[in-house]
Amino acid sequence: xxxxxxxxxxxxxxxxxxxxxxxxxxxxxxxxxxxxxxxxxxxxxxxxxxxxxxxxxxxxxxxxxxxxxxxxxxxxxxxxxxxxxxxxxxxxxxxxxxxxxxxxxxxxxxxxxxxxxxxxxxxxxxxxxxxxxxxxxxxxxxxxxxxxxxxxxxxxxxxxxxxxxxxxxxxxxxxxxxxxxxxxxxxxxxxxxxxxxxxxxxxxxxxxxxxxxxxxxxxxxxxxxxxxxxxxxxxxxxxxxxxxxxxxxxxxxxxxxxxxxxxxxxxxxxxxxxxxxxxxxxxxxxxxxxxxxxxxxxxxxxxxxxxxxxxxxxxxxxxxxxxxxxxxxxxxxxxxxxxxxxxxxxxxxxxxxxxxxxxxxxxxxxxxxxxxxxxxxxxxxxxxxxxxxxxxxxxxxxxxxxxxxxxxxxxxxxxxxxxxxxxxxxxxxxxxxxxxxxxxxxxxxxxxxxxxxxxxxxxxxxxxxxxxxxxxxxxxxxxxxxxxxxxxxxxxxxxxxxxxxxxxxxxxxxxxxxxxxxxxxxxxxxxxx
Amino acid sequence: xxxxxxxxxxxxxxxxxxxxxxxxxxxxxxxxxxxxxxxxxxxxxxxxxxxxxxxxxxxxxxxxxxxxxxxxxxxxxxxxxxxxxxxxxxxxxxxxxxxxxxxxxxxxxxxxxxxxxxxxxxxxxxxxxxxxxxxxxxxxxxxxxxxxxxxxxxxxxxxxxxx
Numbered sequence: 060x061x062x063x064x065x066x067x068x069x070x071x072x073x074x075x076x077x078x079x080x081x082x083x084x085x086x087x088x089x090x091x092x093x094x095x096x097x098x099x100x101x102x103x104x105x106x107x108x109x110x111x112x113x114x115x116x117x118x119x120x121x122x123x124x125x126x127x128x129x130x131x132x133x134x135x136x137x138x139x140x141x142x143x144x145x146x147x148x149x150x151x152x153x154x155x156x157x158x159x160x161x162x163x164x165x166x167x168x169x170x171x172x173x174x175x176x177x178x179x180x181x182x183x184x185x186x187x188x189x190x191x192x193x194x195x196x197x198x199x200x201x202x203x204x205x206x207x208x209x210x211x212x213x214x215x216x217x218x219x220x221x222x223x224x225x226x227x228x229x230x231x232x233x234x235x236x237x238x239x240x241x242x243x244x245x246x247x248x249x250x251x252x253x254x255x256x257x258x259x260x261x262x263x264x265x266x267x268x269x270x271x272x273x274x275x276x277x278x279x280x281x282x283x284x285x286x287x288x289x290x291x292x293x294x295x296x297x298x299x300x301x302x303x304x305x306x307x308x309x310x311x312x313x314x315x316x317x318x319x320x321x322x323x324x325x326x327x328x329x330x331x332x333x334x335x336x337x338x339x340x341x342x343x344x345x346x347x348x349x350x351x352x353x354x355x356x357x358x359x360x361x362x363x364x365x366x367x368x369x370x371x372x373x374x375x376x377x378x379x380x381x382x383x384x385x386x387x388x389x390x391x392x393x394x395x396x397x398x399x400x401x402x403x404x405x406x407x408x409x410x411x412x413x414x415x416x417x418x419x420x421x422x423x424x425x426x427x428x429x430x431x432x433x434x435x436x437x438x439x440x441x442x443x444x445x446x447x448x449x450x451x452x453x454x455x456x457x458x459x460x461x462x463x464x465x466x467x468x469x470x471x472x473x474x475x476x477x478x479x480x481x482x483x484x485x486x487x488x489x490x491x492x493x494x495x496x497x498x499x500x501x502x503x504x505x506x507x508x509x510x511x512x513x514x515x516x517x518x519x520x521x522x523x524x525x526x527x528x529x530x531x532x533x534x535x536x537x538x539x540x541x542x543x544x545x546x547x548x549x550x551x552x553x554x555x556x557x558x559x560x561x562x563x564x565x566x567x568x569x570x571x572x573x574x575x576x577x578x579x580x581x582x583x584x585x586x587x588x
Numbered sequence: 589x590x591x592x593x594x595x596x597x598x599x600x601x602x603x604x605x606x607x608x609x610x611x612x613x614x615x616x617x618x619x620x621x622x623x624x625x626x627x628x629x630x631x632x633x634x635x636x637x638x639x640x641x642x643x644x645x646x647x648x649x650x651x652x653x654x655x656x657x658x659x660x661x662x663x664x665x666x667x668x669x670x671x672x673x674x675x676x677x678x679x680x681x682x683x684x685x686x687x688x689x690x691x692x693x694x695x696x697x698x699x700x701x702x703x704x705x706x707x708x709x710x711x712x713x714x715x716x717x718x719x720x721x722x723x724x725x726x727x728x729x730x731x732x733x734x735x736x737x738x739x740x741x742x743x744x745x746x747x748x749x750x751x
Contacts, residue, residue, distance in 0.1 A: 381716075510691035511720040514596070514684040521682070531687075531720035538719030546595050560688050561596065564667075564674055568597045 070128040070139070074195045076169045077124050082117040083165060089116045129191060131205065136176065138189050150176065150189050156356045156381050157391070158203040160349040162196070167347065172199040176206060207337055207353055239333050244394060244405050246327035246342070253396035254320035255313040256367035257375060322346075324395040329405065338378070338409065340392060350391050356381045358508035358534035359489060360393065360406050362416065364499040366476075374402040378409065379504060379535030406503075415489040415503030420482030421552075426523045427481060427543040431474040439470035473497070483541045483552065490530060490556050492541050504539050508532045512553050512561060528553060596684060599667035599674045606706045607664065607726025608657035613702055615656060619649035666724045668738065673713050675722050685722045691715045692743040697736045699729070711735050 127140040131152070138148040157177035166172060171193040194202065325344035332339065338357075340350040363375040376394035394405050407413045446460035476496040484491040489503040513529040520526060520543065528541045528549040544552070553561045623645070626637045659679055666675045673692070676684045696712040703709055709732035710725040727735065 510715045510717055511685065511687040511722075513719070514686075515681065516683070517681040529719065531715065531717035533716035537717045550594065550596055557688075560672055561686055563669055563672065564596050564599070564686065565594050566597045 070130045072128050073124055073191060074171055074193060074198065075124075076171055076195070077193055078121065079169060080120075080165055080171065080193065082120050084120065086116055129189075136189060136206070138191070148189055152206065155206045156353060158206050158351045160196075160199050160203065161346065162193075162348075163346045166193055170196050172196045172349075174199050174202060203351060207351055208334070240330040240339070241333070242328065242330050243338075243408055244327070244329040244401065246324060246395070247397070250373075250395065250397045251317055251320060253368060253371060253373040253398075255316040256371055256373065257316065257320070257363075257365060257396045320396065324392075327395050329393060338393070342392070342395075352378055352380050352391055356534070357409070357505075358532055359502065359504040360409060360415075361503075361535070362402060362406060362501040364501065366497050366499065368396060369499055372399050373397060374399045376402045376406055377535075379502075379508075379532070381508075381532075381534040410489065410503060412486060412488065414486035415491045416501070418484045418486055418491060420484040420491060420493055421548070423478075423481050423483075423525075423543050424545055424548075426525055426545065428478045430519075430523060430525065430543055431478040431481070432471070435470035435474035435477070436467055439466040442466055481542060483544065485552070485556055490539075492539055494540075494542055502539050504530060504532060504535075506556050508534055509557050512557075513538070514549065514553075530556075599665040599676050599684075601666050603661070603664045603666070603724070603726040604708055604728045604731070605661075606708060606728075608661045610702050610706050610708060610726060611657040611660055612653050615649070615653040619645075619653070623649075664726065668735070670742070673722050673739070675724055677723070677725075685720070687713055687715050687720060687722045689739075689742050692739065695736050695739045695743065697732055709733070711739075713739060 123140070127138070129136065129138045131137075134152050135149050136152060136155070140146060140148075155176055159175040159177070160172040161175065162172045172195075173193045174191040176189040176191075191199075191202075193199070322344045324342050326347075327342040328340070330339045330341075331337070336354050338352045338354065340348075340352070342348055357378055357380055359379040361377045361379060363377065364373075368374060373396055374394075375396050376392070378391045378393050380391050393409060394402050403416050406416045410416075443460055443463035443466060446455065446463050449455040450457055450460050473496055477494075480493055480496060480499055482493045485506075486503075488506055490506055490509065491501065491503050493499075493501040509530045509532055511531040513531060515527045515529065516525070523543075524546055525543045526546050526549050528544055530539045530541075531537060532539065541549070541552075550561060550565060554565070626642070626645075629635050629637065656679055663676060663678050663682055666673075668674070669689075671689050673687045673689065674684070676682060692713055693716055694712075694714045696714070697709055698712070699709045703726075707729050708726050709729045710723060711727060711732050712724075713722040714720065715722075724732075724735070
């Protein structure tokens, strides 16, 4: 590589301030164990187990610091770690796709940041990343510049001032990033109104509720038994308690969703560096996260429009990037839940053309429409059907069955919306796919990023003459599906999007041959064709 | 674009004529495993399975064992050209996969125990996408080896990191 990286040829250590972080982290992780130790062993004071329980995690932390080192040399980054079992992780620099800096509150207090380097291998092994936990913020940023801007600009960028003095206790959120950055989008606190409408908000809220209701349920039950609240509640008319319950539920969910949204997205800042080679995303209230996306690795964007968010005129934008860690959803956020205009503006800027986000899409036709309705109705009619049978057979009351009839009605609406949104299109550089209602999305995938096609037909799709065409890619969710396209349309689309691949397989079926006779090597038996 | 109108044809090559035997053997093994649960239940008195359920089960497994491999044999096909690998798999649901040669990252050849008994092998072609492995099962071992050799030679010529 270039001579600018000469100072990297020696092994470097993690920041010495990690000596403080590791012990605290380990103690927190072992906290349940420690509590157990101290409570269980409380009868005989001075039990050596107590001290061992504290000392072992801290020793592990110290050992980890002492035995971890890394260097950049010969076009590679090498991470060496382990005391008894040594391991050296090597990643070629030209395979570095993303660099992410994370700082938990304790890291921020100490001016540290964890560096996660994503390489292309993320798709096949879950742990294809090099993690340096942690470096000083200044050093971390310089390392990031070295990794992302090898060659041309590397020399110019390293003028970020003294290593540790430049950062304050505020950690990452005080900018000391190099050069002039162009701010593309800045977080607006009023966007918090969209938080309760995102699916991720709902999921967080439901998970929290699920965990808490069991505990709460027990508490409430105990409380009710001990008082006369039970009688008071049961004496209230049902028409009052059910809406009240719903209101409380919605309120709790909203509050949790808002809290989650603020924790993740506070201070969200999307910038582009002066060379237009990297997008930086910075966000987080307590734990801050800085993600860098190399423009060369960007393969498109996903616009997330879950039903609620869509009705409120909002959306969410994520980037499709190769080598981004695939454990979450394989995509990097570019815009949190925000007004649609912001989403489209940023999307257009990032993609370099407006087409993908507003081009008119090709509808999938009557067979696809029929399939939407059939699927929605069959799944939603099951419950009322069962209830009606029970009314007839087992003398159940009629009203549950009548209420359940709302499900197929909702299903009809869903099917209508799902079909209306179903579509695909092509722009100069991107394949555009729009689908889904409750979890609606519009994906724009770079045509050159498509590395294969999967064409799937279930039994019922075959009868309807439809296929699901999936574009596979090394980025983001790895595959992007176009649902229920008429077969010939799908083939024509695949041929147009990626010329020179599927055309050779178009045509009438040829006479099938068994695999045997084709080979020149002696097969065991001449398989009779 | 005149030649791109129309549906895809099936891949040209069939798999080995012995592949259905392997699939049938697999179906029998699956059937036996479930049956073993029923037998264990009878022995340890967990629950009793009525005799007619046994008859139904045996008939179902037998039909599956005969019909599925025959059907599957008609579906499973593959083809390679200078620029792409093309496969078709499945039974009731069918899936066709096309991977461009220029994006192929690895070519794997494996043989399960049953494969070795029948002298078969499977070849898996992976791309940089986790969603894209193209697998050809039930090839005659010599065919599989030759295919691996072919694919390796063709992909070696391609430059770049195939993402």
